[in-house]
Each structure stands twice: as structure tokens, then as C-alpha cells.
Amino acid sequence: MHHVATPGLRERKKQRTRQAIADAALRLFAERGYEETTIADIARAADIAPRTFFAYFPSKEDVVFAEIDDRLAEVRAGLARRPPGETALETIRRGMLDVMEALVSAPGEYGAVQVRLVLERPALQARALQRMHETQQEVEERVRDLCPGIDEIDAVAVSGMAVGCLQSVLTHCRRHGFEAPAVRAALDRALEIVERGMASVPALNERPG
Amino acid sequence: MHHVATPGLRERKKQRTRQAIADAALRLFAERGYEETTIADIARAADIAPRTFFAYFPSKEDVVFAEIDDRLAEVRAGLARRPPGETALETIRRGMLDVMEALVSAPGEYGAVQVRLVLERPALQARALQRMHETQQEVEERVRDLCPGIDEIDAVAVSGMAVGCLQSVLTHCRRHGFEAPAVRAALDRALEIVERGMASVPALNERPG
DNA sequence: GTGCATTTCTGCAATAGATGCAACTTTGCA
DNA sequence: TGCAAAGTTGCATCTATTGCAGAAATGCAC
Numbered sequence: 309m310h311h312v313a314t315p316g317l318r319e320r321k322k323q324r325t326r327q328a329i330a331d332a333a334l335r336l337f338a339e340r341g342y343e344e345t346t347i348a349d350i351a352r353a354a355d356i357a358p359r360t361f362f363a364y365f366p367s368k369e370d371v372v373f374a375e376i377d378d379r380l381a382e383v384r385a386g387l388a389r390r391p392p393g394e395t396a397l398e399t400i401r402r403g404m405l406d407v408m409e410a411l412v413s414a415p416g417e418y419g420a421v422q423v424r425l426v427l428e429r430p431a432l433q434a435r436a437l438q439r440m441h442e443t444q445q446e447v448e449e450r451v452r453d454l455c456p457g458i459d460e461i462d463a464v465a466v467s468g469m470a471v472g473c474l475q476s477v478l479t480h481c482r483r484h485g486f487e488a489p490a491v492r493a494a495l496d497r498a499l500e501i502v503e504r505g506m507a508s509v510p511a512l513n514e515r516p517g
Numbered sequence: 518m519h520h521v522a523t524p525g526l527r528e529r530k531k532q533r534t535r536q537a538i539a540d541a542a543l544r545l546f547a548e549r550g551y552e553e554t555t556i557a558d559i560a561r562a563a564d565i566a567p568r569t570f571f572a573y574f575p576s577k578e579d580v581v582f583a584e585i586d587d588r589l590a591e592v593r594a595g596l597a598r599r600p601p602g603e604t605a606l607e608t609i610r611r612g613m614l615d616v617m618e619a620l621v622s623a624p625g626e627y628g629a630v631q632v633r634l635v636l637e638r639p640a641l642q643a644r645a646l647q648r649m650h651e652t653q654q655e656v657e658e659r660v661r662d663l664c665p666g667i668d669e670i671d672a673v674a675v676s677g678m679a680v681g682c683l684q685s686v687l688t689h690c691r692r693h694g695f696e697a698p699a700v701r702a703a704l705d706r707a708l709e710i711v712e713r714g715m716a717s718v719p720a721l722n723e724r725p726g
Numbered sequence: 727g728t729g730c731a732t733t734t735c736t737g738c739a740a741t742a743g744a745t746g747c748a749a750c751t752t753t754g755c756a
Numbered sequence: 757t758g759c760a761a762a763g764t765t766g767c768a769t770c771t772a773t774t775g776c777a778g779a780a781a782t783g784c785a786c
Contacts, residue, residue, distance in 0.1 A: 318753060318762075346742065357765045359745095368743065433650075434643035441646055444685055464689040465682050465707035469714070472681010473674050476653055480673040498674035505678070505714030527733080527782065555771065566736045568774095577772070 326364050329354045330374040334418035337372070342425055342432075369435050372425055375418070379410040380439070387450060396454035397512045400466075401499060403447060404474050408495050411478060412488045423482050437475070444471035451512070458511040466506055473502050535573050538563045539583040543627035546581070551634055551641075578644050581634055584627070588619040589648070596659060605663035606721040609675075610708060612656060613683050617704050620687060621697045632691050646684070653680035660721070667720040675715055682711050 332353035336345040347368060351358040365371045383406045390399050415422075426432045448467040452458065477498045481491045506512050541562035545554040556577060560567040574580045592615045599608050624631070635641045657676040661667065686707045690700045715721050 316754085321753095322763085343742095347744090348742085359766070360764055362744070363763070366744095430647065434647045437646040437650055438639065438643045441642070441688075444681075448685070459706075461686065461689075461703045461706045462710065464685050464703075465710050468685025468707075469678045469682040469711060472653075472684065473678040475681065476657070476673050476677025477670065479650075480670075494670045494673075497668075497670045498677075501671065501674050501714045501717055502678060503714075504717040505710045505712075508710055508713040525783090530782095531734090556773090557771090568737070569735055571773070572734075575773095 325354075325356065326374065329356065329361065329364055330371055331417075333371045334421055337425060338418065338421045342372075342429060369432060372422055372432055373435065373439065375416050376411065376422065376439070380407070380443070383407055383410050384446065387446075390454070393515060395513050395515055396451055397503065397506050399450065399454055400447065400470055400506070400512075401503070403450070404470055404495070404499060407443060407474065408478065408491070412481075412491045427483060440471060440475045444468055447471055454516070455511040455514070458509075462509050462511065466509060466512065469505060470502050473498050534563075534565065535583065538565065538570065538573055539580055540626075542580045543630055546634060547627065547630045551581075551638055578641055581631055581641055582644065582648065584625050585620070585631065585648070589616070589652070592616055592619050593655065596655075599663070602724060604722055604724055605660055606712065606715050608659065608663055609656065609679055609715070609721075610712070612659070613679055613704070613708060616652060616683065617687065617700065621690075621700045636692060649680060649684045653677055656680055663725070664720040664723070667718075671718050671720065675718060675721065678714060679711050682707050 329350065333345070333350045336349055336353060347361050348358050350368075350371070351361050354361075365374070370377075383403070386406060387399070387403045394402075426436045444467050447470060448463055451463045451467055455463070474495065477494050478491070481494055486494065538559065542554070542559045545558055545562060556570050557567050559577075559580070560570050563570075574583070579586075592612070595615055596608070596612045603611075635645045653676050656679065657672055660672045660676055664672070683704065686703050687700070690703055695703065
């Protein structure tokens with residue numbers, strides 16, 4: 309029960325391979341396009357057997373989200389640590405902003421490629437939406453944790469509202485090529501509207517005892 | 518330019534075939550499961566050639582949404598007709614309720630099957646989310662139409678909020694086996710929260726001149 | 727009714743993603 | 757050093773999906 313301190317050589321090698329696959333894949337996607345790149349191509353570029361690809365990613369589509377998934381995992385961990393005395397509403401706002409930061413800042417070498425692919429391929433867009441939906445589920449759980457006894461539907465509505473708003477604003481910004489600062493400004497404005505709605509749910513605004 | 522009055526024999530036959538394929542597919546999905554049913558099976562049951570399947574549906578996944586897509590098309594048409602003097606906010610509320618009705622009332626012979634499949638297969642869930650996203654885009658356009666000059670981000674945020682809320686509440690209700698009346702009650706409650714947020718956007722609440 | 731133009735349907739072949747399986751290698755640890 | 761667990765690989769297979777070209781059906785004009 310001590311995996312954090314020493315990830316272990318095996319684990320580190322695995323991470324490196326995962327990274328190598330993702331890098332090779334994204335590079336090829338950028339060069340020749342998504343459908344034009346086969347699993348075999350990626351495997352060759354990453355120096356693994358084609359069969360091994362599926363030991364690291366469940367599907368070709370998932371490799372596009374490798375980096376994003378890592379970042380979201382960090383956000384998730386951070387969301388679990390709530391400063392004492394924070395209201396649920398504040399925790400949600402912080403979560404929204406963290407997710408946004410994870411998605412728009414320091415996009416890594418292939419950030420632009422990922423965004424373009426997701427905007428252009430419906431299948432990839434669907435996978436991205438699915439990830440947002442998972443995020444919504446987690447926000448919903450967090451809201452339940454923070455506000456024991458909150459009305460069932462209120463928790464669902466509030467998290468759906470917040471994540472739905474985040475998702476539509478982000479998509480809009482990307483589709484119109486907003487830079488990071490403009491995205492932040494847009495989300496600030498959007499959050500104001502969302503919070504007006506959340507203000508009407510008393511349970512969200514109570515200071516924890 | 519007159520397709521409404523007389524759909525034409527050809528067109529009607531096409532609709533019947535489409536229906537036959539969808540029925541056969543859903544029946545098989547219910548009987549043996551989704552992955553266990555191949556395109557060849559569906560074609561055999563619908564008495565068409567396997568190749569013809571793809572003339573009617575772009576993919577196996579889409580056949581699950583055949584009925585839902587038809588209903589959403591109707592809603593879309595209805596949404597275009599706005600009673601004079603209605604505010605944008607009212608139009609949106611009406612749209613939300615219409616979409617919900619389309620999705621929960623009179624689900625047809627295989628409604629339960631469709632819901633179960635979507636809840637259980639991640640790939641199908643992704644496609645469902647994609648449809649919701651399309652709906653959001655349309656709501657966004659409608660908002661722009663109804664409120665010329667509305668702030669760009671406001672329009673995006675409001676539509677994303679509303680559709681995101683609808684989507685999460687619907688999913689929650691289905692996952693917990695709510696009956697239609699309970700779903701309506703839940704969405705009413707959720708809409709109240711959303712509307713509190715929308716109330717803070719002046720452009721939405723102006724009566725059209 | 728006949729003939730033509732258009733649309734639809736079908737069969738064939740090929741591609742590529744995904745999965746199960748079993749053998750083979752590498753790694754972690756005693 | 758040697759064993760057990762974990763990771764890789766090759767192979768076979770299945771199935772969705774697409775392009776293509778010919779066959780068949782349909783709508784319309786004459």
C-alpha cells in the first residue's frame with residue numbers, strides 16, 4: 309500500500325511507453341490525418357507491436373485524449389481537497405475553473421492538433437462529450453457530498469447546468485479560435501449566469517459547520 | 518418544391534423500408550443484445566441486402582436513434598413557430614418541455630429497449646450526448662434569432678446551461694427508472710433553477726416589438 | 727404501353743479496428 | 757539464482773464500413 313512515493317521502475321516504463329504511443333500517434337495524425345493513420349502506423353512509429361497498442365488504449369479514439377485524461381485526473385484529485393469553510397457553490401466554481409484551466413492552458417505540443425481533430429471528427433467529438441458527461445457525474449457526487457440532504461433533483465440540475473454551460477462555452481471558444489485569456493473571460497461571464505441560478509438553491513450556499 | 522402534400526410513392530416506400538430496418542434491428546437487439554446482432558442479421562430480418570443497410574443508416578449505432586431522430590425533427594419544426602409576443606425565455610422553456618415530451622412520452626414499442634441500450638453501451642451514450650449537443654446548437658441559434666444583439670457568450674452560456682440541465686436530469690431519471698410524470702416534475706423543478714439564471718440576462722426577457 | 731433517365735439495390739472485394747488466445751519475455755522480489 | 761506476476765507479441769478471427777460497378781426498379785414523357 310505504498311505506490312505514491314515510488315512509482316516503481318515498471319510503472320515508470322509503462323508511462324514512458326504510453327507517452328511514446330501518444331506522441332507518435334498525434335504526430336502522425338497531424339502529418340497525414342486521423343483516418344489516414346492506422347494502428348499499425350502508430351505501432352511502427354512508437355516501436356511496439358500493433359497488438360500492444362490496445363494494452364495502453366482501449367481504442368484509437370482514446371489516444372487523442374491521453375493528455376487530457378491525465379490532466380482531468382489531476383483536477384479530480386484537487387477537487388477532493390476542499391479548503392475548510394468553503395461553500396458548495398464555491399467548490400463548484402473552483403472546480404469549473406480548474407477544469408477550464410486544464411483544458412486551455414499550456415496545451416502541450418499537440419494541443420492544437422487535439423482541438424482540431426475533436427472539432428472536425430464527429431466520432432471524436434462524441435468521445436469528448438462523453439468525458440464532459442463523466443465530469444458532470446463527478447460534480448454531482450461532489451455536490452451530494454458537500455450538501456448532505458440536498459434535494460436529489462437540485463443536485464442533478466445544478467451540476468448539469470454548470471457543466472453544460474462550461475462545455476458549450478469551451479466549444480464555442482475553440483470553434484472561434486479564442487486565445488486562453490478570452491476563454492477565461494468568457495467563462496467568467498458565463499459563470500455569473502450559472503451562479504445566479506445556483507444562488508436560488510439554499511443548500512449550496514450554506515457554510516459547513 | 519412541393520414535397521409536403523404528396524410524399525410520392527418512392528418516398529413512402531423508402532420510409533417503410535427504413536421503419537422495417539429499425540423495427541427488425543430493435544427487436545433483435547432486445548432479443549440477443551446489441552453486439553450479438555450483426556448488420557447481416559438485421560438485413561436478413563428486414564429482408565434487404567446487408568449493403569443496403571448503409572443506404573438508410575450511416576452506422577449500426579444510428580439505427581437505435583431512428584425513432585428519436587424523427588421526433589426531434591418534429592420538435593425542431595415546432596420550435597420555429599413562435600407565438601407572437603413570446604419572450605425568448607418563454608420560447609426556450611417551451612422548447613425544453615417539447616424536447617422532454619418527445620423523449621419521455623409514448624416511447625413506442627421499443628422505447629424501453631432504446632433507453633436501456635443507451636444507458637448500458639458507452640458508445641451509444643456518446644451518440645446520444647452528441648444529439649443533445651446538436652440540440653444545444655439549435656437552441657443557441659434560436660436565442661440569437663430571438664434576441665438580436667444579445668451578447669455572444671450570453672447566448673452560448675444560456676443555451677448550454679438549459680440543455681445541459683435537461684440532459685443531466687433526463688439521464689438521472691432514466692437511470693433511476695422514473696415514470697413520465699416523475700420526469701416532468703423533476704424537469705419542472707430543474708427549469709426553475711435554470712430560469713433563475715436566465716432571469717439575469719435582460720435580452721432574454723424583453724417582449725418583441 | 728414503351729423507352730429513357732434517374733434512383734435504388736445488390737454483390738464483391740478490400741480495409742481496418744478490435745478482441746481472444748496462447749506462447750514468449752521481462753521484471754520484481756525473495 | 758529462480759519463481760511468479762506482469763507485460764508483449766503473433767496469429768486468427770470477427771465485423772463494421774466503404775468504394776465500385778452492374779442489375780433492378782421507378783417516375784415520367786411520349
